[in-house]
Structures are given as structure tokens and as C-alpha cells.
Amino acid sequence: MSDETITGIIAPIRMDYRYTPGTATSLFLRAMKEGRFEGRRCPSCSKVYFPPRGGCSMCGVEFAETVPLANTGTVATYTIVNVNFANRAVELPYVVAEVKFDGADITTSLLLKGVPLEEVRQGLRVEAKWIPEEEWDYSLANISHVEPLDEPDAPFESYKDAI
Amino acid sequence: MEFAYTRSTGPVVGAFLTGLRGQKVLGYKASDGSVVCPPPEFDAANNAPVIAGELIEVGPEGVVTSWSWNPLPRPGNPFDRPFAWALVKLDGATSSMLHALDAPRDGITTGMRVKVRWADERVGFINDIACFEPAGG
Ligand SMILES: [Zn+2]
Numbered sequence: 001m002s003d004e005t006i007t008g009i010i011a012p013i014r015m016d017y018r019y020t021p022g023t024a025t026s027l028f029l030r031a032m033k034e035g036r037f038e039g040r041r042c043p044s045c046s047k048v049y050f051p052p053r054g055g056c057s058m059c060g061v062e063f064a065e066t067v068p069l070a071n072t073g074t075v076a077t078y079t080i081v082n083v084n085f086a087n088r089a090v091e092l093p094y095v096v097a098e099v100k101f102d103g104a105d106i107t108t109s110l111l112l113k114g115v116p117l118e119e120v121r122q123g124l125r126v127e128a129k130w131i132p133e134e135e136w137d138y139s140l141a142n143i144s145h146v147e148p149l150d151e152p153d154a155p156f157e158s159y160k161d162a163i
Numbered sequence: 164m165e166f167a168y169t170r171s172t173g174p175v176v177g178a179f180l181t182g183l184r185g186q187k188v189l190g191y192k193a194s195d196g197s198v199v200c201p202p203p204e205f206d207a208a209n210n211a212p213v214i215a216g217e218l219i220e221v222g223p224e225g226v227v228t229s230w231s232w233n234p235l236p237r238p239g240n241p242f243d244r245p246f247a248w249a250l251v252k253l254d255g256a257t258s259s260m261l262h263a264l265d266a267p268r269d270g271i272t273t274g275m276r277v278k279v280r281w282a283d284e285r286v287g288f289i290n291d292i293a294c295f296e297p298a299g300g
Contacts, residue, residue: 005177005181006172006180006181006184006287007171007177008170008172009170009172009180009287009288010167010168010170011168011169012166012167012168013166014164014165014166014238015164015165017164
């Protein structure tokens with residue numbers, strides 16, 4: 001036992017959340033468990049939300065229609081991360097991309113891999129990489145990351161409304 | 164979600180926790196004659212800073228001044244079975260401190276005599292007092 005006077009303590013604070021997803025997110029998470037992307041379409045403005053919500057934030061109306069989406073999309077915008085979160089075990093630097101999946105009108109934040117930092121750009125065409133099927137859960141974490149496709153960049157017009 | 168906060172104790176709380184590590188409970192004898200445990204940073208009667216070196220030992224026995232039964236312990240509580248939270252006025256002190264009391268519910272009364280049960284491994288933290296328990300006799 002040390003004789004030194006105590007000058008500091010570590011006071012851990014922990015919270016366990018129990019999350020109730022609600023109708024729209026339940027549908028989304030069930031589709032994720034089965035390996036599918038499912039968005040929902042606004043009956044008023046026709047925009048497709050992915051991940052889906054209960055209603056359209058612009059029109060204030062409830063969604064009714066479910067829309068299957070492609071596994072491919074476009075980098076609408078991105079961030080190169082040089083400072084880690086505490087306890088986060090991702091090697092620096094890494095890229096977080098806002099991906100507009102084909103058929104969707106809003107973006108999803110995902111890790112972008114497989115492209116040199118200086119080549120990361122808006123309009124880059126990417127594909128979602130899933131974790132092994134036996135590990136699929138009710139979670140967006142089924143997508144490990146996105147990787148570039150061997151395709152020409154998407155025109156700015158195609159994703160400008162998602163930024 | 165978890166945050167591991169690292170906190171500076173300051174000289175007075177540091178001395179209190181150092182005392183606990185050595186199985187001593189320290190309090191502060193204030194200018195108005197009251198003895199406050201755990202010790203404060205400042206004397207509430209004259210606002211003078213408390214000098215860590217002037218703390219005095221209290222306890223390790225005391226009396227329950229109030230208590231509340233906890234039937235559903237949560238993660239991080241001192242016990243994973245039902246227990247009481249108690250305010251204990253240690254012998255020599257005039258104020259009470261809050262800690263767990265390990266006693267059967269029907270054996271707890273306000274005014275009962277209790278004593279510190281020390282943790283086997285003490286590191287200079289409030290949990291160096293494992294809990295209070297009924298003082299025999
Ligand atoms: Zn709408």
C-alpha cells in the first residue's frame with residue numbers, strides 16, 4: 001500500500017440504454033437483419049428516407065410506402081478524421097462518408113475504406129460491405145464500411161439535394 | 164455508454180480518502196464547535212479554508228440518523244442484493260455521512276448503533292468503507 005496522499009480519483013459513470021425503436025426504425029432494423037436496405041417514401045414530396053423515419057420532416061406527413069434500396073450509392077460529402085474518440089479502436093486517419101444510397105434522398109454516415117485519402121471526393125461511387133451473414137443483427141453495424149466501385153463519379157446534380 | 168472521469172480531489176477530500184485507506188475516518192472541527200464528516204473544503208461558520216492537516220479522527224462506530232431501503236440494487240451499487248442507504252453520524256461528529264448499511268430490513272432502526280466494515284483492499288476511495296454494519300452489543 002502506498003503512503004502517498006490521495007490527489008485524484010477515477011469516478012466511472014455508466015448508463016445502460018434500453019432503446020424502443022418505434023415503427024419506422026423497427027421495419028428498418030428487421031430488414032437489416034435480413035440483409036436488405038429498406039427506406040420509406042413520403043407520399044407528399046416523394047423523397048425516400050434512409051434510414052427511414054415515421055414521417056417527413058419537410059411535409060409533416062406520415063410515411064406509408066416502403067422502398068427497397070440498392071447496396072450502392074454516392075459519397076455526398078465526407079470528413080477525414082484525425083482525432084479519435086476515447087476507446088475507439090479505429091486506426092487514424094479514417095474517412096466518414098455521408099453516403100446517398102441509390103434510390104434514397106438522404107444520406108447515411110458510414111466508414112469509407114479502400115481509397116487513398118487524397119482520392120476521397122464527393123461523387124465517388126461506393127458499395128456497402130456487410131459483415132459475415134452469421135453475425136447480422138438488428139443493427140446498422142451489419143455494414144462494416146463502404147468501398148469504392150469501379151465506376152465514373154456521379155454528377156453533382158444527382159446528390160446536391162442530399163447535402 | 165461509459166465515462167471514466169478522472170477528478171482532482173483537492174487537499175481536504177484527498178486527506179479524507181488517504182485516511183480511509185489507512186482505516187481512519189477524518190472529520191473537521193469547525194469554528195462553531197460542530198464536527199463535520201466527511202470534511203468540507205471551507206468552514207461554514209466563518210468561510211475560512213479548511214486545513215487538511217487539522218482534520219480529526221471520528222468513528223469508527225456511529226448511529227443511524229436516517230435510512231432508506233433499496234429493494235432493487237443497480238449495477239455499481241455496493242451490493243447486488245437488497246440493502247439500505249443510511250445516514251450515519253459517527254461518534255465524535257455532529258453531521259451524518261451517507262453510505263450503504265448491510266443489515267436485514269427488519270433489523271434497521273433510526274438510532275441503531277453501527278460500525279464501519281472496511282474493505283479488504285483499500286485504495287483511497289469512498290468504497291474503502293465497504294459499508295456500515297450493526298455494531299455488536
Ligand atoms: Zn415530404
